[in-house]
Amino acid sequence: MLALDPAFLAVQALSGLSSASSLFITACGLTIVFGVTRIVNFAHGSLYMIGAYTAATLVPRLLELSFGPVTFWAGILASAIIVGLIGVIIEVLLLRRIYGAPELFQLLATFGIVLVVQDLVVQVFGPQDILGPRAPGLRAPVEILGRRFPSYELVLIAAGPIVLGLVWLLLRKTRFGVLVRAATQDRDMVASLGVNQALLFTGTLFLGAFLAGLGGALQIPRVSANTGMDLSIIAEAFVVTVVGGMGSVPGAFLAALIIGQLQAFGILIFPKSTLVVVFLLMAVVLAIRPHGFFGRAEIVGGTHAVGIASRSPLPGRHFILLVVIAVLAAFPLVADAYLLKVATEILIFALFAFSLQLLIGVGGVVSFGHAAFFGLGAYGAALAVKWYGVSMEAALPLGLALAALGAGLVGAFVVRLSGIYLAMMTLAAAQILYAVAFQWVEVTGGDNGIVGVWPSSWASGPIPYYLLTAALTVVAVLLLKRIIDAPFGYSLRAARDSESRAEAIGLKVRQHRWLAFMIAGAAAGLAGGIYAFSRGSVDPSLLGISTSVDALTMLLLGGIQTMMGPLVGAAALHGLRDWIMPLTPLWRLLLGLSIIAMVLIFPRGLVGTVRDWWGART
Amino acid sequence: MTLLAVNGLHKSFGGVVAARDVSFTVARGEMLAIIGPNGAGKSTVFNMVGGQLRPDRGQVLLDGQDITHASPQKRFRRGVGRTFQVAQTFLSMSAAENVQMALISCNRQSNGFWAPARERHRDKAVGLLSRVGMAEAADTPCSALAYGDVKRVELAIALAGQPKLLLMDEPTAGMAPRERAALMDLTGSIAEAQGIGVLFTEHDMDVVFGHAARVLVLLRGQIIAAGAPDEVRQDEQVKRAYLGDARALEPLRGGSPA
Numbered sequence: 001m002l003a004l005d006p007a008f009l010a011v012q013a014l015s016g017l018s019s020a021s022s023l024f025i026t027a028c029g030l031t032i033v034f035g036v037t038r039i040v041n042f043a044h045g046s047l048y049m050i051g052a053y054t055a056a057t058l059v060p061r062l063l064e065l066s067f068g069p070v071t072f073w074a075g076i077l078a079s080a081i082i083v084g085l086i087g088v089i090i091e092v093l094l095l096r097r098i099y100g101a102p103e104l105f106q107l108l109a110t111f112g113i114v115l116v117v118q119d120l121v122v123q124v125f126g127p128q129d130i131l132g133p134r135a136p137g138l139r140a141p142v143e144i145l146g147r148r149f150p151s152y153e154l155v156l157i158a159a160g161p162i163v164l165g166l167v168w169l170l171l172r173k174t175r176f177g178v179l180v181r182a183a184t185q186d187r188d189m190v191a192s193l194g195v196n197q198a199l200l201f202t203g204t205l206f207l208g209a210f211l212a213g214l215g216g217a218l219q220i221p222r223v224s225a226n227t228g229m230d231l232s233i234i235a236e237a238f239v240v241t242v243v244g245g246m247g248s249v250p251g252a253f254l255a256a257l258i259i260g261q262l263q264a265f266g267i268l269i270f271p272k273s274t275l276v277v278v279f280l281l282m283a284v285v286l287a288i289r290p291h292g293f294f295g296r297a298e299i300v301g302g303t304h305a306v307g308i309a310s311r312s313p314l315p316g317r318h319f320i321l322l323v324v325i326a327v328l329a330a331f332p333l334v335a336d337a338y339l340l341k342v343a344t345e346i347l348i349f350a351l352f353a354f355s356l357q358l359l360i361g362v363g364g365v366v367s368f369g370h371a372a373f374f375g376l377g378a379y380g381a382a383l384a385v386k387w388y389g390v391s392m393e394a395a396l397p398l399g400l401a402l403a404a405l406g407a408g409l410v411g412a413f414v415v416r417l418s419g420i421y422l423a424m425m426t427l428a429a430a431q432i433l434y435a436v437a438f439q440w441v442e443v444t445g446g447d448n449g450i451v452g453v454w455p456s457s458w459a460s461g462p463i464p465y466y467l468l469t470a471a472l473t474v475v476a477v478l479l480l481k482r483i484i485d486a487p488f489g490y491s492l493r494a495a496r497d498s499e500s501r502a503e504a505i506g507l508k509v510r511q512h513r514w515l516a517f518m519i520a521g522a523a524a525g526l527a528g529g530i531y532a533f534s535r536g537s538v539d540p541s542l543l544g545i546s547t548s549v550d551a552l553t554m555l556l557l558g559g560i561q562t563m564m565g566p567l568v569g570a571a572a573l574h575g576l577r578d579w580i581m582p583l584t585p586l587w588r589l590l591l592g593l594s595i596i597a598m599v600l601i602f603p604r605g606l607v608g609t610v611r612d613w614w615g616a617r618t
Numbered sequence: 619m620t621l622l623a624v625n626g627l628h629k630s631f632g633g634v635v636a637a638r639d640v641s642f643t644v645a646r647g648e649m650l651a652i653i654g655p656n657g658a659g660k661s662t663v664f665n666m667v668g669g670q671l672r673p674d675r676g677q678v679l680l681d682g683q684d685i686t687h688a689s690p691q692k693r694f695r696r697g698v699g700r701t702f703q704v705a706q707t708f709l710s711m712s713a714a715e716n717v718q719m720a721l722i723s724c725n726r727q728s729n730g731f732w733a734p735a736r737e738r739h740r741d742k743a744v745g746l747l748s749r750v751g752m753a754e755a756a757d758t759p760c761s762a763l764a765y766g767d768v769k770r771v772e773l774a775i776a777l778a779g780q781p782k783l784l785l786m787d788e789p790t791a792g793m794a795p796r797e798r799a800a801l802m803d804l805t806g807s808i809a810e811a812q813g814i815g816v817l818f819t820e821h822d823m824d825v826v827f828g829h830a831a832r833v834l835v836l837l838r839g840q841i842i843a844a845g846a847p848d849e850v851r852q853d854e855q856v857k858r859a860y861l862g863d864a865r866a867l868e869p870l871r872g873g874s875p876a
Contacts, residue, residue, distance in 0.1 A: 309710035309759065310736070487722045487730035487738065494708045494719050501706035501772075504668075505720040505779060506694035507728055515729070 007145035012264045014144065018153040020260025021160025022215055026233060027240035027252045028167060029211030035184035035247030036204040039095060039106045040420055043113035045234030047083050047209045050117065051216025052225040053125045055079035056132035059220065069136035080214035087209020091202050097600055099201075102306050103420055104366045108556055109599040111549055114230060115592030119585075121227060132220025152221050159218060163211070164253050171249070176203055184247050231545060235275075235431055239282045242424045245295025254293055275435035279428045283413055286425055290417050306560055307361040307496055308484075328470045332463045340462040341534075346574045347466075347473045348531045353554035353566035354477050355523035360552075361560045362484050363516050364496030365414075368423040369430030370524055370551050372410065375543030377403040377525025378532040379437060382450040387443075392456045396529040403525020404518050406433070411517030415510045427545070434543040449539030453532045469530050476523055481563065483519065492516055553591075556598055559605020568607050621646045621815040622667070622783050627676035629662055629839075636662040637673070638839040644783065644815040649806060651826045652819045654836035655859060660819045661787070663836065667817065668700050668785050669693045680783060694723075699781030703788040705768045707760045713771045714756040717743035720778035746774045750804060766797040773805065784809065786818035790825050798822060802829040827851065835859065 030044045059075035090113060098106050138155060141148040171177035179200050183190045191197055216229070223229075240259060244251025259278055266277040285292060314320070331343060352374050359365045380402030381395040390398070410429040414422055437444045444450065454460060459468045483489050495502040495509040502509050532538045541547065550573070558569025581587045602609050622644040629637040636659045644650045652660050665671040667678055669690040678686045680696055688696065708716050721739035722728055730738075747753045750770040760768060769789070776784060789805065790798035802825050809816045820826050826833060826847070833850040835843040843853040850856055 307710065309761075310712055310715055312757075313736075483731050485734045485736070486732055487727050487735045490711070490715070490719055490722070490735040491728040493710055497708040497710050498706040500670075500690075500702065501708065501775070503690040504694060504700050504702075504706070505775060506691045506723045508691060512728070 007147045010145050011147050011149055012268075013261065014149060014157065015153060016260040016262075016264030017160075017257070018156040018260075019263060020256045021156045021158075022218060023236055023240055023260060024160045024253050024256035025163050025218065026212050026215030027237040027244075027256060028163065028249055029208035029215070030237050031241040031244065031247055031249060031252045032167075032180065032184075032211075033204055033208035034241065034420075036180055036187070037095065037099060037201055038103075038187065039099070039110065040103070040238075040246075040424070041095075041208070042107060042110035042234060043090060043117065044208070044212050044237060045230035045232075046114050046117035047087060047212035048216035048233045048237075049121060049225070049227070049230040050086060051079050051083045051213030052132075052219050052223075052229060053121055053130060053216075054082055054213070055217035056130040056220045056225040057125060060133050063133055063136070072133070072135050076214070076217045076220075079217040080210050083213025083216070084206045084210035087205040087212075088202055090209070091205035094596060094600075095205065096198070096201065101599065101603070103423065104306075104360065104552070104560070105556070105599045105603060107366075107368065107423065108549070108552055109596050112592040112595035112599070114234075115588040115595070117592075118227060118230065119587075119589035119592075123586075125225070127227075129224040129226040131224035134221045138221075150222075156218060156222075160253070160256070163214070164249070167211075167249055170207075176200075180204060180207075235427075235545075236278065238424055239278055239428065241292075242295075242421060242428075243282050243285045243292050245292030246420065247296075248292070248294035251292060251294035275439070276432050279432040279435070282428050283425070283432075286417060286421060287413055290421060292421075295421075307364055307493065308357075308561055308563055325474060328474065329467070331470075332466060337462045340466045342574070342578050344462075344466045344469045344534050345531075346571050347469045348527050348534065349550070349554060349574055350567045350570035351473045351476055351530075352524055352527040353551050353558070353570045354480060355520045355527065356551045356555055357560075357563075357566045358480060358484065358489075358492075358516055358520045358523070360555060361563075361565075362489055362496070363492040363513055365513055365516070366419075366423045367414075367426040367517075367520075367548075368552070369410075369426035369428070369548050370520075371543050371545070371547035372426070372430035372433050373403040373407050373521035373524035374528040374531070374547060374551075375430075375433060375437065375538075375540075376406045376521075377528025378538045378542050379444065379450075379528075380525065381529035381532045382453045382538040383443070385453050386450050392454075392459060392533055395453075396526065396533070399529035399532070400522050400525045403528065404522035407517045407521020407525075408514070411514045411521070414517065415513040427548070430543055430545070430548055434540055437540040437543055444540075447540065449537055451537040453538065454536050455533045459533075465534060469534065472526065472530060476526055477567070480519070480523060484563065488512065488515070553595055555605075556595070557605055559608030559611075561604060562607040562611065565605050565607040569605065572606060619646055620644075621648075621681060622817065623677075623679040623682075624663075624667065625677040625679070627663060627666055627673045627678070629666060629671065629673050635839045637666065640676070640836075640839070640841055642834055642841065642844065644817050646782070646813040646815055647810050648831050649809060649816040649818070649829055650832050650834060651830035652817070652834045652836060653821075653823075653826055657838075658836040659839040660836055662839070664785065664787055664817075664819055668698070668787075694779055697780070697782035698785060699776035699779045699783070700785035701769070701772045701776055701787065701789055703791055705765065705772045707768055707772055707775065709759070709761040712757050712759055713747060713752055713763065713767075713774075714740060714743045716760055716771055717746050717774050717778050720775045724779050743774075743778070746778055747771070749777070749808065750774045766793050766801070769793060769797075769801060770804075773801070777808065781814060784814050784816045786816065788820055789818055790820065790822055798825055799828065805829075 026048050030041060033041050055076055058079055059072055062071040062075040065071060094109060098109055135152050138152045140151060142151045171181055179195055183200060240252050240255045244255035262277055262281060263274045266274045332340060356370045359367050377399040381399030384390045384395040384398045414425050417425055438446060455465055459465050491507050491512050494507060495512060499509055554569035554573050555566050557572050558565030580590060604612060620643045625641050627637050627640040640663055652663060654660050662671060666673045669688060677684060685693055685696055708719060718739050721742055722735060744753055744756050747756050750773050752767060752770050755763060755767060760771060790801060805816060806829055830847060832845060833847050834841055835850060835856050837859045842855045843850050
């Protein structure tokens with residue numbers, strides 16, 4: 001058998017080591033930045049991508065000067081330094097302003113940078129993938145046990161430990177390093193000792209971005225620089241830092257080694273699903289050690305969760321509700337087919353965002369992978385139609401049930417965690433499902449997804465389907481609102497406000513959160529199912545990070561502290577997208593900038609801001 | 619009559635023994651203070667009684683029932699109420715809703731999906747608030763209350779569970795001197811009226827000697843003295859434990875140490 005051939009095993013192990021090295025260099029920067037600033041920097045993958053693009057553009061020009069092989073390495077280093085400076089710019093312009101913000105806002109703001117960079121990279125470097133030059137002197141493969149192995153990979157294998165050694169020296173032997181380690185252990189103490197924090201944080205961002213850029217630049221002889229690099233590396237880098245323990249450099253090294261080997265040999269066991277294996281590792285490690293190998297529980301208690309607070313019931317709320325229902329019902333009288341389609345989608349996303357509000361706004365549980373349940377609902381319904389030929393009436397509840405089941409499973413893992421680990425774990429869960437949908441082509445249709453998911457005849461056509469969507473959304477939102485106002489919702493809020501107090505009055509916090517996951521998952525699954533039938537198809541992007549971020553953006557846009565915020569946010573975001581996207585190729589740039597602006601200027605969202613303004617007037 | 623019996627509690631963290639064979643009892647209606655210099659093991663003992671820490675050895679008996687390994691939730695059901703050093707309330711809710719939440723949990727309704735929480739046990743909650751002098755603030759959000767008032771609300775939350783034993787970790791920390799005596803007077807009168815045993819730790823010696831029926835002195839994880847406030851005050855070992863501040867245990871007139 002192939003797998004037992006020692007030469008094959010050796011080469012496989014070596015290539016595992018080389019990808020571990022690359023992964024470590026990048027993840028090391030992420031973990032150092034987290035250690036000092038406590039920000040999980042989504043844009044780290046973007047810095048990696050900029051590093052690759054810069055090197056792939058810069059190095060060939062330098063090689064033309066023909067100063068020999070040294071120019072190649074000088075180019076790599078220069079690219080990393082350029083990326084380091086970009087990191088400094090990001091720190092000064094954005095991160096500096098959000099160190100004290102709730103972690104959800106931090107994650108979203110740095111994701112805003114991801115969106116901005118995606119469009120900027122295309123503008124600066126062009127839409128084509130760029131394959132960099134091979135390293136001079138390392139073009140010929142070497143023979144290992146009779147098999148050919150690229151010699152550049154051997155350099156990469158060495159690069160990881162070299163970077164580890166240099167970072168270790170930097171952290172142990174320099175004043176900057178002492179401060180970084182001190183800040184990682186106790187940021188407040190360092191602040192009260194009179195250390196120039198601004199300089200420390202800027203320096204840390206330079207180091208982190210430099211390492212991301214170096215990681216990306218070193219890739220150019222292996223893979224061409226492309227626009228998908230950012231999200232694929234950030235997912236892996238997250239796994240490495242989380243498994244290693246956030247803030248721990250040796251932890252990241254160990255985790256990268258394990259993951260490199262797992263990827264190299266995972267191919268032999270699950271040929272198509274290395275991603276699944278990697279994320280499963282993370283799930284298992286977090287289930288056993290909730291803070292990774294070398295991570296510690298956050299000493300500074302409280303995740304400073306923001307969320308909805310008690311308000312007295314609005315006078316005339318029944319009347320308002322009737323008006324809203326009447327307007328929704330009368331809308332088809334004035335709208336054309338296109339507007340109805342937009343309205344249908346807005347309603348679907350409103351339900352999706354509202355289901356997330358139960359977790360985040362009510363429960364303080366920052367789920368970064370809510371797309372998982374939206375996608376499960378959509379795929380559940382679509383698979384039921386495709387494989388069992390059931391009608392829409394049966395497929396929708398099946399999708400909902402699958403989503404609730406998936407949420408129950410994910411929730412069982414996740415409710416033991418807190419803060420950033422929980423966010424990362426939910427993200428991982430969504431990525432696992434994304435990988436399954438993408439790679440299990442026989443069942444899910446892979447990248448193409450499943451087509452031919454049409455509603456029953458009584459509900460087909462823009463008007464009937466709009467009315468069905470409106471009815472289901474209104475009923476589901478009212479049910480959720482009822483639950484939020486009931487003791488169950490209050491218990492979730494109690495656990496969010498003060499976990500120790502909630503336990504001291506006998507609340508079973510984990511059990512409540514687990515149930516909340518299933519309810520939110522079921523509602524998101526219903527939204528997903530309706531969405532599948534509205535488009536007639538499903539594809540893996542429904543499970544992707546950007547779908548999760550869409551829901552979070554709607555929440556943020558509408559206002560996390562308000563019950564109705566997500567509904568308004570869904571309308572605003574979807575409306576804007578429909579209006580602006582056809583006008584400009586820079587939609588992601590605009591969206592990214594708006595997310596950042598919202599975090600900085602309107603953290604209370606549209607509804608919250610209007611309410612505050614109204615409250616100040618009266 | 620013995621309400622709480624702590625027998626031979628032992629806990630070490632690595633090489634540091636934080637509690638060494640600690641045994642004591644609390645009777646119904648009695649207020650027992652645990653004092654000691656910083657690092658004496660007060661919080662360790664306290665958290666083992668409260669369920670936040672597991673002892674290495676020893677037993678905690680409430681009304682004769684072993685609760686040594688019970689979770690905080692189970693202890694609540696058995697009749698243990700507690701307040702925290704930094705007051706823990708639900709800041710997004712009104713004072714009344716905070717107490718209602720405890721009543722909802724007490725009645726095992728926390729999984730209720732339908733009837734609004736706002737309307738449940740409202741009268742009883744306001745009644746409890748008026749016992750701690752906070753009835754007028756019933757509809758004020760906890761986030762808008764002064765810290766001393768939050769501490770009172772916390773006491774009302776703890777009382778909502780109809781506790782037999784009340785654990786108060788530095789109940790007056792962070793309060794103004796005048797508020798301190800008032801809160802402890804209130805606690806004392808409620809405890810006496812309902813036969814609730816109160817176990818508290820405290821740094822303010824005025825509060826300790828003014829309100830505790832008995833005082834327990836911990837030093838390096840061991841009980842070095844126990845008894846009525848006046849006996850403890852005269853104890854040579856205790857004086858030595860507070861060396862350098864030999865007058866720390868004398869009653870102060872007009873004002874209180876910071």
